[in-house]
Amino acid sequence: MLLLSSEFLKDFDVFIRERYPDLLQATGQHLILSGVALALGVLVAVPAGMLLAHYPAKWARTGAFGVANIFQTIPSLALLALLIPLFGIGTKPAILALFLYSLMPILRNTYTGFRSVDPAILESARGMGYGAAQRLMRIQFPLAFPYIMSGIRVTTVYIISWATLATLIGAGGLGQLIVSGIGVNKEELVVAGAAAAIVLALLADGVLGGIERRVARRAHPKAASK
Amino acid sequence: MIVFTGVKKQYDDGFQAIKNIDLEIKEGEITVLIGPSGCGKTTTMKLINRLIQPTGGSIRIQGRDIASLNPVELRRQIGYVIQNIGLFPHMTIAKNVGVVPRLLKWDKDKVERRVDELLGLVGLDPDTYRNRYPSELSGGQQQRIGVIRALAADPDVILMDEPFSALDPISREQLQDELVRLQQELRKTIVFVTHDMDEALKIADTIVLMKDGEIVQADRPERILRYPANDFVKSFIGKKRLQSAGTELVAPELAPSVDDVMVEQPATAFPSRGLAEAVKLMERRRVDTLLIVDKNRKLQGTVSIYNVLDQYAEENKTVADVMRPVEHTVPSGTSLAIALQLMSAKQLSNLAVVGEDNRFVGLITRGSVVRHMADLYASGSNGGDAYASVIV
Numbered sequence: 001m002l003l004l005s006s007e008f009l010k011d012f013d014v015f016i017r018e019r020y021p022d023l024l025q026a027t028g029q030h031l032i033l034s035g036v037a038l039a040l041g042v043l044v045a046v047p048a049g050m051l052l053a054h055y056p057a058k059w060a061r062t063g064a065f066g067v068a069n070i071f072q073t074i075p076s077l078a079l080l081a082l083l084i085p086l087f088g089i090g091t092k093p094a095i096l097a098l099f100l101y102s103l104m105p106i107l108r109n110t111y112t113g114f115r116s117v118d119p120a121i122l123e124s125a126r127g128m129g130y131g132a133a134q135r136l137m138r139i140q141f142p143l144a145f146p147y148i149m150s151g152i153r154v155t156t157v158y159i160i161s162w163a164t165l166a167t168l169i170g171a172g173g174l175g176q177l178i179v180s181g182i183g184v185n186k187e188e189l190v191v192a193g194a195a196a197a198i199v200l201a202l203l204a205d206g207v208l209g210g211i212e213r214r215v216a217r218r219a220h221p222k223a224a225s226k
Numbered sequence: 227m228i229v230f231t232g233v234k235k236q237y238d239d240g241f242q243a244i245k246n247i248d249l250e251i252k253e254g255e256i257t258v259l260i261g262p263s264g265c266g267k268t269t270t271m272k273l274i275n276r277l278i279q280p281t282g283g284s285i286r287i288q289g290r291d292i293a294s295l296n297p298v299e300l301r302r303q304i305g306y307v308i309q310n311i312g313l314f315p316h317m318t319i320a321k322n323v324g325v326v327p328r329l330l331k332w333d334k335d336k337v338e339r340r341v342d343e344l345l346g347l348v349g350l351d352p353d354t355y356r357n358r359y360p361s362e363l364s365g366g367q368q369q370r371i372g373v374i375r376a377l378a379a380d381p382d383v384i385l386m387d388e389p390f391s392a393l394d395p396i397s398r399e400q401l402q403d404e405l406v407r408l409q410q411e412l413r414k415t416i417v418f419v420t421h422d423m424d425e426a427l428k429i430a431d432t433i434v435l436m437k438d439g440e441i442v443q444a445d446r447p448e449r450i451l452r453y454p455a456n457d458f459v460k461s462f463i464g465k466k467r468l469q470s471a472g473t474e475l476v477a478p479e480l481a482p483s484v485d486d487v488m489v490e491q492p493a494t495a496f497p498s499r500g501l502a503e504a505v506k507l508m509e510r511r512r513v514d515t516l517l518i519v520d521k522n523r524k525l526q527g528t529v530s531i532y533n534v535l536d537q538y539a540e541e542n543k544t545v546a547d548v549m550r551p552v553e554h555t556v557p558s559g560t561s562l563a564i565a566l567q568l569m570s571a572k573q574l575s576n577l578a579v580v581g582e583d584n585r586f587v588g589l590i591t592r593g594s595v596v597r598h599m600a601d602l603y604a605s606g607s608n609g610g611d612a613y614a615s616v617i618v
């Protein structure tokens with residue numbers, strides 16, 4: 001296979017040494033794009049999911065899930081293209097698009113997590129004199145945390161992979177290496193860009209998984225040890 | 227004291243769950259709400275801590291109408307144990323037990339001391355259990371935690387909704403015993419919901435029998451057994467209990483105690499007797515069991531013919547070597563109803579009556595009960611059926 005031939009590997013090595021600074025810069029941009037989009041997604045979707053779970057008004061839930069679902073189903077290229085007339089090109093519309101994508105999975109998991117808390121436990125908390133806000137923060141949130149966290153993890157992996165498309169509206173990132181690699185027919189560029197995106201996704205998932213386990217071990221000793 | 231006056235509850239769907247309840251729950255007592263499923267026990271209980279708002283009437287605790295109190299603060303003053311316990315799975319046992327004290331902002335040391343004290347109270351070693359999670363405890367242990375969690379902030383009133391119903395019979399009985407023991411020290415006002423009549427009879431100071439959102443009868447257990455208000459109460463108590471309580475047969479003023487019925491000179495033997503002597507004694511007295519007492523007539527154990535024959539070949543053995551401990555006794559003065567209930571619950575063929583210092587005073591046997599009833603009936607009006615209805 002081409003990728004594994006020793007000649008390719010040697011060329012690749014040389015290439016990495018030469019283009020090292022470019023690679024680093026692209027990775028940095030990529031991280032910022034995904035990280036900011038994800039952070040915004042968490043800031044919006046987690047509280048929104050909590051609210052939806054707390055006030056079980058059917059219309060609000062249908063509306064919120066409907067909107068988030070629509071963003072989810074627009075093909076990513078199309079979404080980017082649609083954003084150009086509205087927000088121009090560059091980093092901001094790219095982050096906006098990625099942010100819109102992150103909403104649905106985080107929202108759904110947060111909502112599910114909060115709804116999954118045993119009503120008997122909530123009743124017991126109410127009966128012992130927890131106020132509404134205390135119940136939300138001290139009982140429901142910790143119990144829903146593993147759900148929320150797994151929503152965030154899944155989303156992170158998607159966002160990092162979708163962020164490679166952001167270069168199409170001039171936002172840079174690892175996608176830029178791939179696209180220009182295709183343009184000048186230089187495999188090393190394509191491979192380097194793709195590999196870096198994969199490593200980034202794996203690392204991010206690993207870090208979040210570590211956080212999740214640390215918190216979960218305190219919260220659910222049985223669940224974490226299995 | 228908790229007083230219900232004309233309390234009604236109609237749920238949003240129009241269902242009238244509580245029809246018109248007047249009830250006084252006495253201070254320092256265990257009041258048991260009992261009745262068929264759906265009769266409104268849980269609803270009645272939740273009205274007390276305002277988890278449910280009444281649609282009519284008022285509830286007063288110590289003279290104060292609870293409608294005028296802040297519900298969250300009210301609940302912190304009332305212990306609460308729900309069915310299936312409701313321990314918080316993400317908190318350690320110490321955190322769970324300390325929930326209400328923390329909500330009440332006790333300082334940390336005080337909460338910790340209180341938690342350890344409570345764990346000790348139900349026989350769980352604080353060092354072992356403090357940092358465990360609920361999922362790392364057995365069902366019975368979790369129930370104990372549920373109970374002490376409700377005691378944590380030392381509330382005067384505690385509500386318990388079928389707290390022991392999920393347990394196996396042995397653990398359940400253990401916890402009932404523990405509750406009765408704790409209550410003797412603590413003297414809380416406890417409202418306890420159950421659908422198990424045996425449980426009610428065991429722990430209740432007052433039983434409140436409900437049906438279709440109404441109270442059918444509220445009284446002392448002994449009086450409910452003796453004077454069931456109507457056929458519903460009778461069927462709920464069960465025929466067997468009524469018969470053993472003697473309702474059908476005996477006028478209340480003649481209600482017998484165990485002392486009236488027991489055999490006063492049953493076959494007893496000293497612990498130093500040999501096995502052959504024991505067999506001889508049984509033969510002479512025509513019994514299959516001997517009660518073993520020491521010189522001060524303190525009860526030591528019991529020996530059945532089977533225990534003796536098992537080891538009969540061993541010439542050097544005495545009855546002390548083969549006797550079994552006496553697991554159930556009743557104090558002199560106990561009502562016959564209670565003794566019979568114990569015998570039927572434990573499948574005992576006889577029951578020892580003891581005085582002070584475990585001194586043996588007599589023995590209730592099935593034969594002695596039948597003789598007693600027959601005597602009453604021979605002197606009473608409607609003769610013959612007595613045997614038939616007693617020997618069930």
Ligand SMILES: Nc1ncnc2c1ncn2[C@@H]1O[C@H](COP(=O)(O)OP(=O)(O)OP(=O)(O)O)[C@@H](O)[C@H]1O
Nearest residue numbers: 237239241243262263264265266267268269270421
């Ligand atoms: N939120 C509700 N809305 C409408 N009806 C209700 C509601 N909660 C309870 N009920 C009805 O009120 C009646 C009394 O309910 P409750 O829970 O007090 O019964 P219970 O005596 O505790 O029964 P169980 O022994 O089965 O626990 C039942 O018929 C029940 O269906």
Ligand SMILES: [Mg+2]
Nearest residue numbers: 267268269387
């Ligand atoms: Mg109930």
